[in-house]
Amino acid sequence: MKKQFIVIGLGRFGSSVAKNLYKLGYEVMAVDKNEDIVQDIANEVTHAVQVDATDENSLKALGIRNFDVAVITIGENIQASIMITLMVKELGIKYIISKAKNELHAKVLEKIGADRVVLPERDMGVRVAHNLASSNIMDYIELSPEYSIMEICPVEDWYGKSLQELSLRSKFGLNIIAIKSDSSVNVNPLAEDIITHGSVLVAVGSEKDIAKIGRGFNR
Numbered sequence: 001m002k003k004q005f006i007v008i009g010l011g012r013f014g015s016s017v018a019k020n021l022y023k024l025g026y027e028v029m030a031v032d033k034n035e036d037i038v039q040d041i042a043n044e045v046t047h048a049v050q051v052d053a054t055d056e057n058s059l060k061a062l063g064i065r066n067f068d069v070a071v072i073t074i075g076e077n078i079q080a081s082i083m084i085t086l087m088v089k090e091l092g093i094k095y096i097i098s099k100a101k102n103e104l105h106a107k108v109l110e111k112i113g114a115d116r117v118v119l120p121e122r123d124m125g126v127r128v129a130h131n132l133a134s135s136n137i138m139d140y141i142e143l144s145p146e147y148s149i150m151e152i153c154p155v156e157d158w159y160g161k162s163l164q165e166l167s168l169r170s171k172f173g174l175n176i177i178a179i180k181s182d183s184s185v186n187v188n189p190l191a192e193d194i195i196t197h198g199s200v201l202v203a204v205g206s207e208k209d210i211a212k213i214g215r216g217f218n219r
Contacts, residue, residue, distance in 0.1 A: 002027055006067040006093075007045075008053045008084055010037045013099060013120055014073030019044045029062065053084050056091075065092045072114075075099040082108055089113035151180075152201040164191035168201075173209035178202035 003026050007018040010032035018030040028045040032038050033052045042048040051058045070093045074081045085098045098114040100106035106117040158166055168174040179186040180200040
């Protein structure tokens with residue numbers, strides 16, 4: 001059975017989340033108190049409903065317990081964001097993702113039961129900074145304050161060499177978890193796998209190791 005998502009708050013971020021989840025094949029209910037916004041998104045999600053989500057009875061009427069994931073993207077109105085997150089938690093939703101405006105807001109959301117808190121502007125800033133720091137880091141996802149996953153474009157000297165020959169773990173502290181090419185993804189690659197032109201390495205590393213990569217690749 002497909003996961004069911006409810007997205008509460010249809011600003012630019014919330015609308016993008018709702019539309020893309022629907023494109024990926026999930027059932028999505030999009031909720032906002034603005035009728036015009038709800039009408040605009042109606043054809044791009046499973047259901048679009050105009051509701052004031054700060055009203056507990058309205059949330060109950062939506063059958064919120066039936067959803068697997070609630071995505072609460074009301075970042076600007078901090079009071080409403082906290083109130084809705086708390087009510088959704090108390091109403092028994094299985095997994096809650098909440099958008100925060102700042103670090104303090106994020107801490108409060110975590111304390112009251114959000115399973116994951118996102119700060120889109122901060123997260124995008126981190127990704128852009130790492131991409132700028134090293135032209136070889138193509139993408140970057142923070143797993144925790146200590147560790148991240150990154151996509152790395154190999155330098156020319158790596159072509160034709162195996163992972164064992166490159167010794168990326170000892171040199172850079174990187175654990176290679178996949179090798180992507182135009183036609184396939186090699187998950188859990190072996191030490192003898194060869195890096196070719198067009199390969200993209202998917203690696204896990206610490207923040208300290210990432211800084212080391214930027215310095216090492218740009219020398």
